[in-house]
Amino acid sequence: MAKVILTPHRKKRIEKGHPWVFKTEIEKIEGNYSPGDLVEVYDFKGKFLGRGYINPLSQITVRILTRNKDEEIDRNFFKKRIEDAFEYRQKLGFNGSFRLVYGEADFLPALIVDKFEDVFVIQTLALGMERFKDVIVDILRKMFQPRGIYERNDVPVRELEGLPLTKGCLYGNVPEKILIEENGLKLYVDVINGQKTGYFFDQKENRLAIGPFVKGAEVLECFCYTGSFALSAARFGAKKVIAFDSSREAVELARENAALNGFEGIIEFHEGNAFDVLRHFYKSGKKFDVVILDPPAFAKNKQALEGAIRGYKEINLRGLKILKPGGFLITSSCSHHVDEDLFWEIIESAAWDAHVTLRVIERRTQAKDHPILAASDETRYLKFFILQVIK
Template sequence: MTDISLPIVRMRPNKSPQRVRFGFPWIYNDELVLDRRAKNIPAGELVLVQDNDRRPVAICAFNANSKITARVLALGDTLTLDQDWFAQKMRYAAAYRDRMFDKPFYRLFHAESDGMPGVIIDRFGDAFVVQPNAAWADMRMDMIAAALRDVFDAAVIVKNATGRARGLEGLNEDSALLHGAIDAPIPTPMNNATYMADLLGGQKTGLFYDQRPNHAFAANLAKDCDVLDVFSHVGGFSLAALAAGAKSALAVDASTPALELATAGANASGHGDRFSTERGDAFDVMDGLAKDGRQFDVVVCDPPAFAPAKPALDKGLRAYERVARMGAALVKPGGFLVLCSCSHAADLAKFRTASLRGMGKSGRSGQIIHTGGAGADHPVHPHLAESSYLKSLFLRLN
């Protein structure tokens, strides 16, 4: 039965609703009739989207100020969006994660891929960090927090309001501790190491769970090796490598707090004596290491997104090429180079081409031994390429 209380927004006559009915989760601004009435609908409100024949397409979260104007919450014309709806989504998402991980440290919601458009929730035991990157979720944070307390008996709930996505939705950057108390980083077990997640002051949600399987693959290469971890953040690749028996790991990052957390993680893991850090611009540090004639058995470069959107693609690909060129120069013959990209705009083919060009310009050649993606707690939406954003190339260099 149609909820007649919802505002109705129609698709343009020349736009087909079929891909939405087949599962595509977004309706863009140029697909909808955005007259004065529609533009006056408050951001985050629910609407019923109809096709040109007035048949229901979906109930969507609406934001006339966003290019992604309608985010699908339910196909058809029936939806009860209440705390129980969020709780059911949470139970369903957790049931899968708890099959895949033996401890409750994972990404609970991966936005559209888990039926929660624009919503990221990372779990750290009984602490949860929520990124409501869409207006509909931001205005329902009380409901989301209540569901987390109901389903998981959450002790800590943090709202993280940083990031480019919120700006595109016209949202502020006011992060907050919504429930509980926290005064120290949370020890987080992964790949036989202990990481320190700063839920209040760290980047994004405090830790990057997506790289977990790539940390593990690199760790398998690192036994009895010297490892260079560039753009290390809190020591993602370094700590896993040390836990696997690396002789040493040097973490390079521009952030002093991140390196302090990495050091705390190395100490908590029992490997502090084999771990060192260098703070500075990654390109400057790599240049300095090359000038000093330094080389390592394993070099990992995991930079921030150089191409977060299409306008930055060309510049971003040049940056990835530069990373590969400088990183390859620091690898011992027979050693390994790991190159990563979390850029939505640079697909695997473009990233691989830029990386191999950079490797070639360094005068090195080698083999691609593995291509990695995000972990099992980052499912891919079958109709949304953007949800498969993480790429990792593992190369053995001659």
């Protein structure tokens, strides 16, 4: 097995528990290897730091799987890690539908597994994990006896690993729409054509948290996708909800979800660009009690950061301007490159331009089935604020 020797003058991220070895941290590689192979990682003095898979095409050259020199990376290894991930979620009360494996935070770097009742959706986002895909599918099949297992490996990050974009059924059969339950709501999920794996479990607890703020309120939601926040608002007693998304398919599924829960008379779903929608309501003078903003990641890499800051500033500024005095802005960012401090700076700047004073009610993050690895800031990405506007 090849040995990766690290440079002497680097930060001690890896020793503190971070699972990534960047190309710039490598002094030399001893021995032969092929991309995707398992390798051992040592510091400059020869101390063993871990074993993981290597891909010289990627800036993240090695992803560490174990720090135990005697632990074999085989079927039993993956079975134990998946069992541990399931046990953790069972202990916290997750059942039915949830994220079963969250990559690095479950010590399986670049592996995502979402459970939608009896259907599983997986993503293998790095070459080394791709090599174990068949093993992982077989473990899931034997552990859970699912109806089907589907891969959503049609995500651009795979191209950084030299992997093709692909999706399809790996086991059993997978219907286009799956019915799940979350927080007392029934929801159809499209795991075949929906965004990412089809649904965003990371906001589950935040959808519960909006309850006290929407009762009896007139609510606007932008970036509604298939309607989970809008449906939550209706369930918690909102008087009226108007929700927009730029995807026609998402809006159609959101309308089905409203009908499924008997909320057709409370929620209106419309196709529309959020920037245009917010601008329209501002110009018309329309005001809301609550504005919910749950956009996709505006900064998927560092190069996009400047544009993302402008985008977040604009939507939050316009959201603040159409709130009634005492109203609530419920806003989030899932861009890792926009950390919490920067996101708060953006919101403060928007509040200054809107000539409002903000009261912070809650600062939240992702649901517990997306655990945060203390040594890996990349695993903590979701920022979620509930703010009251004082004018």
